[in-house]
Amino acid sequence: MITEIYKIFRENNYATVGVGIYIFFILISIFADIIATHDPLRINFSSSGLARNLPPSWEYLLGTTSNGRDIFSQLVYGSRNALAVGLSAALAVAVLGTVVGLVSGFYGGWIDNIIMRLADIALGLPFLPFVIVLAAFLGPNSWNVVIAIGLLLWPNAGRIIRSQVLTLRERGYIESAKVSGCSNFRIIFMHIAPNILPLSFLYGSIAIGWAILTEASISFLGFGPSDVISWGYMLQDAYSSQALSLKAYIWFIPPGICIVLMVVAGFFISRGYEEILFPKIKE
Amino acid sequence: MFDFWSIIRRFLYMIFVLWIVATIIFFMFRLMPGSPLTAFIGTTFTDEQHDLLVKRFGLDKSLFEQYSLFLVNTLKGDFGLSFTYNKPVIDMIIQALPNSIILTLFSLIIAYIFGVIAGAYLAWKRDTLVEGISIPIVLTTRSAPEFWLGMIALAFFSFQLDIFPSGGTSAAGVIYETTLSKLTSLHFYYHLILPSLVLALYLQGLPLLLMRSNMLEVMQEDFVTMSKMKGLSSWRIVIYHAARTALLPVATAFTLGVGFAFGGNVVIETVFSWPGLGRLLVFAVSSSDYPLAQGAFIFLTAILILMNFLADLMYLFLDPRVSYKTKN
Amino acid sequence: MLEIKNLSIHYIGKNYRVKAVENVSFNLTSGELLGIVGESGSGKTTLIRSIMGVNPQSAKIVSGEIFYKNSKILDFKDDSIKGDYKWKEIAFIPQSAMNSLDPVYRIIDQMREILIVRGDYNKKTADKRSEELFSLVGIEKNRLRDFPHQFSGGMKQRVAIAMALALDPKILIADEPVTALDVIVQRQILDLFNELRNRLDLSIILVTHDVSVVAYLCHKVAVMYDGEIVETGPVKDILEKPYHPYTIGLNNAFPDLHSTNDFLEPISDSLFHELDDLKNTFNSLSLNNEKLVKSDKFVSLKNKFTKLNTQNEKNN
Numbered sequence: 001m002i003t004e005i006y007k008i009f010r011e012n013n014y015a016t017v018g019v020g021i022y023i024f025f026i027l028i029s030i031f032a033d034i035i036a037t038h039d040p041l042r043i044n045f046s047s048s049g050l051a052r053n054l055p056p057s058w059e060y061l062l063g064t065t066s067n068g069r070d071i072f073s074q075l076v077y078g079s080r081n082a083l084a085v086g087l088s089a090a091l092a093v094a095v096l097g098t099v100v101g102l103v104s105g106f107y108g109g110w111i112d113n114i115i116m117r118l119a120d121i122a123l124g125l126p127f128l129p130f131v132i133v134l135a136a137f138l139g140p141n142s143w144n145v146v147i148a149i150g151l152l153l154w155p156n157a158g159r160i161i162r163s164q165v166l167t168l169r170e171r172g173y174i175e176s177a178k179v180s181g182c183s184n185f186r187i188i189f190m191h192i193a194p195n196i197l198p199l200s201f202l203y204g205s206i207a208i209g210w211a212i213l214t215e216a217s218i219s220f221l222g223f224g225p226s227d228v229i230s231w232g233y234m235l236q237d238a239y240s241s242q243a244l245s246l247k248a249y250i251w252f253i254p255p256g257i258c259i260v261l262m263v264v265a266g267f268f269i270s271r272g273y274e275e276i277l278f279p280k281i282k283e
Numbered sequence: 284m285f286d287f288w289s290i291i292r293r294f295l296y297m298i299f300v301l302w303i304v305a306t307i308i309f310f311m312f313r314l315m316p317g318s319p320l321t322a323f324i325g326t327t328f329t330d331e332q333h334d335l336l337v338k339r340f341g342l343d344k345s346l347f348e349q350y351s352l353f354l355v356n357t358l359k360g361d362f363g364l365s366f367t368y369n370k371p372v373i374d375m376i377i378q379a380l381p382n383s384i385i386l387t388l389f390s391l392i393i394a395y396i397f398g399v400i401a402g403a404y405l406a407w408k409r410d411t412l413v414e415g416i417s418i419p420i421v422l423t424t425r426s427a428p429e430f431w432l433g434m435i436a437l438a439f440f441s442f443q444l445d446i447f448p449s450g451g452t453s454a455a456g457v458i459y460e461t462t463l464s465k466l467t468s469l470h471f472y473y474h475l476i477l478p479s480l481v482l483a484l485y486l487q488g489l490p491l492l493l494m495r496s497n498m499l500e501v502m503q504e505d506f507v508t509m510s511k512m513k514g515l516s517s518w519r520i521v522i523y524h525a526a527r528t529a530l531l532p533v534a535t536a537f538t539l540g541v542g543f544a545f546g547g548n549v550v551i552e553t554v555f556s557w558p559g560l561g562r563l564l565v566f567a568v569s570s571s572d573y574p575l576a577q578g579a580f581i582f583l584t585a586i587l588i589l590m591n592f593l594a595d596l597m598y599l600f601l602d603p604r605v606s607y608k609t610k611n
Numbered sequence: 612m613l614e615i616k617n618l619s620i621h622y623i624g625k626n627y628r629v630k631a632v633e634n635v636s637f638n639l640t641s642g643e644l645l646g647i648v649g650e651s652g653s654g655k656t657t658l659i660r661s662i663m664g665v666n667p668q669s670a671k672i673v674s675g676e677i678f679y680k681n682s683k684i685l686d687f688k689d690d691s692i693k694g695d696y697k698w699k700e701i702a703f704i705p706q707s708a709m710n711s712l713d714p715v716y717r718i719i720d721q722m723r724e725i726l727i728v729r730g731d732y733n734k735k736t737a738d739k740r741s742e743e744l745f746s747l748v749g750i751e752k753n754r755l756r757d758f759p760h761q762f763s764g765g766m767k768q769r770v771a772i773a774m775a776l777a778l779d780p781k782i783l784i785a786d787e788p789v790t791a792l793d794v795i796v797q798r799q800i801l802d803l804f805n806e807l808r809n810r811l812d813l814s815i816i817l818v819t820h821d822v823s824v825v826a827y828l829c830h831k832v833a834v835m836y837d838g839e840i841v842e843t844g845p846v847k848d849i850l851e852k853p854y855h856p857y858t859i860g861l862n863n864a865f866p867d868l869h870s871t872n873d874f875l876e877p878i879s880d881s882l883f884h885e886l887d888d889l890k891n892t893f894n895s896l897s898l899n900n901e902k903l904v905k906s907d908k909f910v911s912l913k914n915k916f917t918k919l920n921t922q923n924e925k926n927n
Contacts, residue, residue: 120296124304124588125548129564129580133311136568136576209426214429217550221565235431239554242439245449252438256431263426264419271422486818489760505710514697514729577900 015272021265025258027039029079036073037061037068038228043068054237056250064252065234066241074229081230082212082262085142089211092150093157094204098196100154106169106184106192112162119155127152131214135223142225145215149207157203161196169193198273205270209263216259231255297592302354304584309353312577313346329334362554362578372578375563380582382452383552383559385466387544393454395485395537401487402494403526409499425488429547433481440477447477450556478555486544490533497529504528525574531601535594542590546583612814613639613662613782614700618675620666623921625894631657631670633838639782639814644804646825646846647818649835655818658835660785661685663703698729702775704785706859707768707792712759718770719755725777765796772803776811781838783807784816789824801828 028035037060040045042063044051056058062071104115131148138144169192169203177187212231218224219232222237238244238252344352356362362372373535400416408414441449452465452474465471501507510520549561556562560579567576620632640647647776649655660666662677664685677685679696693927702915713721719741726737742752748769754762762770768788775783789797799844805828808815817829822914842849853896889912893903903909 010300013511121299121303121307121592124300124308124584126543126580126583126587128549129546129561129583132549132564133576133580136571137311213428218428220430220550222569232428235428235434236303239434244434245442247354247438247443249438252431253436256435259428259431260423261425264423267422267426268419277516505705506713508665509703509705509711510713511665512697512703514695514699515724519728527715528713549819 009168010054012272018166018265018268018272021261021268025079025083025262028076029083032076032080035201036070036076038070038073040069040077041227042070042076044070053246053248063248065237065251066243067237070108071234071251073256074234075231075258077229078231078234078255081228082143082215082258085215085230086208086262088143088146088210091151091206092146093153093207094200096150096154097157097203098161098193098200100158101224102196103190104158104167105162105165105196106187115158119158122152122155125152128217131218132221132223140223140225142215142228142230144217144223145211149211151213153207153210157200157207161199163182163191164196168195172224201271202270205266205273207214207266209266212259231259288319289599293592293595301585301588304352304588305357305581307355308553308577308581308584309350312318312573312580313349318516357581362581363574365567365575366572367575368572372574375559375575376578376582379558379560379563381465381543381547382557386475386479386482386552386557386559387541387548390482390486391537391540391544393479393488394484395533395540398490399485399494399530399533402491403498403521405491406495406498406502407521421488421491424484427485428550429482429485430550430554432484433478433551436477436481437554448474448553452558454524478551481549482544482551486540489536489540493536494529496531497532498525501525501529515529531598534601535598538597540592540593542587545586546592560604573588612641612680613816614678614681615658615662616676616678617843618658618661618677619673620621620654620661620670621673622657622669623671624669630838632661635675635835635838635840635893637650637833637840639816640807641781641814643814644808644815644829645816645817646829646832647835648794648820648822648825649819652837653835655835656786659703659786659816659818662701664697676906698725698775698780699778700780701782701784702778702780703858704768704771704775704783704788706708706787706790707771711771712774716757717756717758722755722774722777725774726909730778740777741773744776747776747807748773765792765800768800769803772807776807780813782814782816784818786818786872788817790821791818793907797824797904804828822850894896 024200044060045068046054048222051060051064052066053211054064056063060070060072064070065074091262100115100119104112127148130152131144134148135141135146166196177191182190215230216232216235220236222236223229224236226233232255234255235252238248238255243251324474359589360373362376364370365372365375394563405414405417411532437449440447452471498521507520507525510524545560549565552556552559552562553565564579564583566572567579615638616636618632618635619630622631623915624627635654635658636855637645646659647655657666657670661670661672670798672685675835676683679700682830684696716724722744723732723734723737726740727734728734732740738755742756745752745755750766750769750773754766759767759770783804788804789800792800801824804815804817807813817825819825831844832849833840833847834849835841889903889908890907892908893906
């Protein structure tokens with residue numbers, strides 16, 4: 001089994017790169033305390049006063065912000081927030097989408113109907129504006145994004161999983177399981193779920209990227225928490241401190257690159273996984 | 284050829300969803316911390332003035348009365364007065380709406396035209412180096428936060444090279460008389476270019492990947508093989524047969540994309556100080572101007588749901604197989 | 612008219628080689644009805660696709676040639692089909708279950724496409740021709756304006772036949788034309804083929820796994836197994852006095868409606884393995900090997916099959 005998985009990764013560039021990026025950031029966030037050079041929130045002073053907008057140096061690897069904070073350390077600690085939000089959201093989507101898809105597809109009838117109507121309603125609410133409004137009455141909080149994703153983005157995963165369950169339901173071995181007296185619960189979890197899990201995983205990996213992008217957007221708009229360092233917060237800080245006109249590229253380009261890497265890793269993994277699940281028979 | 288009942292049914296369902304969503308919005312905004320007025324009023328008003336304002340905003344009525352009033356007013360288009368500007372919310376929305384529409388449509392059209400052509404091209408170039416390089420690049424454009432791309436564009440093209448303006452729909456002091464004069468003004472387009480190109484860069488990934496995967500699928504279809512057997516030219520097969528079928532989902536995606544982009548444009552509008560609906564919402568929420576926030580949010584939702592409905596219809600019309608099934 | 616000479620087509624990939632068609636030879640004369648019988652995997656699809664020039668990139672013509680009216684249209688040195696004969700000289704009728712008509716265009720538009728682009732018709736003459744063709748295959752001409760999904764299976768098959776006849780070809784290749792149809796409609800379509808052959812002086816190659824179809828319609832039959840033609844000859848001979856174990860097995864697999872025998876003989880897998888082993892022993896790719904055919908092993912194998920056959924005949 002392990003050798004099988006290993007072989008899959010070896011032949012499959014996308015999945016490998018994607019997982020590699022994740023591992024990279026996971027390591028960084030675990031060892032952030034060691035890797036970072038300063039306290040990311042600390043306002044630093046130099047001999048001439050506030051250490052603001054300093055260019056990269058050995059002391060401040062990527063320079064400092066307008067408030068005298070070390071950019072590099074912010075970048076490093078930002079990975080923690082990104083992973084926390086990303087993985088929670090992925091879990092939310094995967095779990096909700098799977099459960100909904102399983103129940104809806106397997107039981108059908110009025111349960112299915114109600115769930116599909118709920119899906120339509122969830123899809124009717126514009127996503128980013130919803131997170132903004134959520135931030136307004138729940139307060140600026142990293143978890144707004146996760147809640148919003150959980151509430152609004154489960155239909156995509158849910159629908160696909162549901163249709164997969166519908167196909168599986170008609171298969172012979174399900175019939176025979178029913179006949180042999182397996183409880184519905186058992187059937188769902190022993191027979192159908194294993195076939196569904198790859199899809200859950202797929203949507204989960206895409207959700208990670210989506211969550212990180214959304215968190216960045218929300219922070220950028222000023223609705224994110226101001227005491228937590230995140231890459232989105234860095235971008236907002238840069239923007240409002242006129243980093244653009246100051247052409248302080250070193251400030252706002254690295255956080256963006258980190259975001260891109262994390263999101264693209266999600267895409268790569270889902271692509272790699274897709275190739276494994278649905279191999280295209282080459283002509 | 285089409286089936287009226289099926290359209291009516293979908294339309295009614297759309298109304299139903301709109302109603303449910305409006306109700307959700309109603310309760311959402313009521314649940315905002317404190318009375319809607321506290322953030323606005325603060326402690327500097329006397330009790331008398333407080334009561335007057337409460338009456339004026341109808342906050343003394345029962346929840347049910349407020350709800351019915353809300354529904355009626357929403358249908359009339361009366362969203363009340365903005366707390367901060369004391370202007371009718373609807374007027375502010377009407378003013379901002381065209382800007383959002385133009386930005387969205389402009390960017391989407393560019394993105395989709397590029398995406399469709401590039402996607403078909405990449406499908407043609409299956410298993411080549413071109414494909415191997417292009418796909419990761421496209422995925423990267425989809426992974427970058429749009430506002431970040433906007434920031435880079437602004438920093439480089441606007442501040443560094445000074446080619447494009449740094450935001451807004453016009454330079455300070457310039458006012459467009461009417462929407463028509465805005466649309467026909469070169470000055471306007473000068474301001475539109477940067478935000479719409481940045482947005483288009485982000486958006487093109489979807490149509491590109493979609494078109495590519497559709498084309499790959501269609502090229503495997505039997506009728507494509509038959510066309511080859513008939514001796515038709517590759518050109519003809521790709522354009523008249525493969526592309527035609529592959530475009531169906533892309534057309535639907537476009538319609539859905541409009542609804543979606545409206546909400547998502549919030550950030551681009553902020554980066555480029557583009558006075559659209561999204562930016563209005565952000566402003567309203569950050570200044571606790573709840574009538575304005577509610578109005579803007581309702582509008583964004585309504586547009587999204589409308590677009591979903593149109594996309595549904597479009598699929599009905601464009602695919603003869605589907606429209607035939609519903610006829611029977 | 613059409614001559615296939617020692618054609619071998621292999622699918623070659625990074626680490627595999629599938630010998631789909633191996634040393635196949637046969638010819639088709641004017642007005643002849645040839646049946647090619649084989650199960651799935653026998654290579655008949657690859658063979659047909661080569662004649663129509665639509666094999667995928669990975670299918671390489673390793674050896675052999677195809678001649679049409681004595682001019683070489685394909686050989687292994689140059690992979691592509693020479694000459695503008697597609698649909699004009701040789702046309703194809705797909706399997707009825709296939710999605711062979713573009714679903715977004717009306718039939719009349721698809722007819723116009725062939726007639727105008729590949730033929731010398733204009734819109735007016737094309738429509739007239741389409742009406743002719745439809746009446747030839749027995750469909751009302753007002754159905755020309757319909758979409759493909761509006762036709763039933765049997766009707767779709769007639770449409771496919773009409774479309775194949777558009778440019779007045781000399782040869783029709785039909786791939787499992789009646790497999791997905793019910794028995795009554797099957798008969799109708801097969802009779803139509805016969806009628807068209809007589810009226811238009813066509814040659815038809817019928818590719819199928821159903822021996823009864825071939826028995827009903829064809830003059831000559833070629834039996835394909837595992838990429839090779841194992842037997843070929845007049846239908847009567849081959850089916851009454853089969854020589855190859857596979858053909859014998861095929862015969863047994865399609866019970867006579869009148870027979871009292873109520874069990875079907877499976878074509879024994881192990882016997883075929885023995886046959887392959889035998890081929891390896893004699894280092895031969897096919898059964899065209901005198902030593903092999905004279906060997907005791909082969910005789911005993913053949914006897915095993917013949918025993919079954921005679922038993923069945925006795926019971927009838």
